[in-house]
Amino acid sequence: MEEAGRRQPSRRGGRWLPGLLVRLLLWGCPGTRASYLRRSSSCTAIPRGMALCYDIGYSEMRIPNLLEHETMPEVIQQSSSWLPLLARECHPDARIFLCSLFAPICLDRLIYPCRSLCETVKRSCAPVMACYGYPWPEILNCDKFPADHELCISAISTDESSSSRRMPRASCKDCELEEASSAREILENLCANDFAVKIRILRKNTTTTVSDFDLDPSRVEVLKHGPLLRTEIPGRLQQWLDIDATCAHNIMRGTHAGVFVVSGEVQSDKVVVNKAYAWQKKNRNLHQAVRRWKHHRCPEQAARKV
Structure with a gap:
């Protein structure tokens, strides 16, 4: 159920990912970690240069974001470092999880990703990061995020929807096409x-x-x-x-x-x-x-x- 006057995200400039309005659990309860906005927070269009989140399914984001990046150049620079991980296709919800932090959707409050979403993505993606010597960063510590019964962004992928295929395992091999000399x-x-x-x-x-x-x-x-x-x-x-x-x-x-x-x-x-x-x-x-x-x-x- 939506509160009166809540700002609706624009559909301009993006395909809607199935189920995205990121399956917000809109039945917040006491103790929720959804934060009311600071006066300095503002809505801004997600630029094309932000490849991580452009065309994610909504076109505007809050800045500063949930990782305390205060300018768009900083957001673009920091978010681009996650593109190689997405290319490894470690989890279907990895992009949604990262964009909920780097490009939080424009509502009247900041909505964090659910702890279960973080844990699911971490379980599949942390081993891939480890292949390249990178630990799961403290800024993405899943304990910081709210439990599923609170107001938060939950997973889109479910066991039922992905039952026809198994989640890809971490692979430290690049497995590129070979060019044989003879x-x-x-x-x-x-x-x-x-x-x-x-x-x-x-x-x-x-x-x-x-x-x-x-x-x-x-x-x-x-x-x-x-x-x-x-x-x-x-x-x-x-x-x-x-x-x-x-x-x-x-x-x-x-x-x-x-x-x-x-x-x-x-x-x-x-x-x-x-x-x-x-x-x-x-x-x-x-x-x-x-x-x-x-x-x-x-x-x-x-x-x-x-």
């Missing part, structure tokens, strides 16, 4: 890994922060199956696409579909992709290596034959 180099790589497969990957959607990727089961060519059964490989690779969205995102490079030769290792109940090559006409070394692979003997195979 067919021999590719053959050596295929020999060094447990499996090698030529596959087609499809991007299932482009509307959420975390993309979904599907393996085209009709376009799976097993070059090397290693310890896996050939029939196991499509399912294992789909699992890889589900839990390591960062790697898939990097090799897709913004395209909606692509054919790749990937190789990797089997680790317990999952596969890990170590190398990925784009199957393109201009990549003659890759085409030559795949043609030669049928008759190629890896060093250990040649040694066993002798």
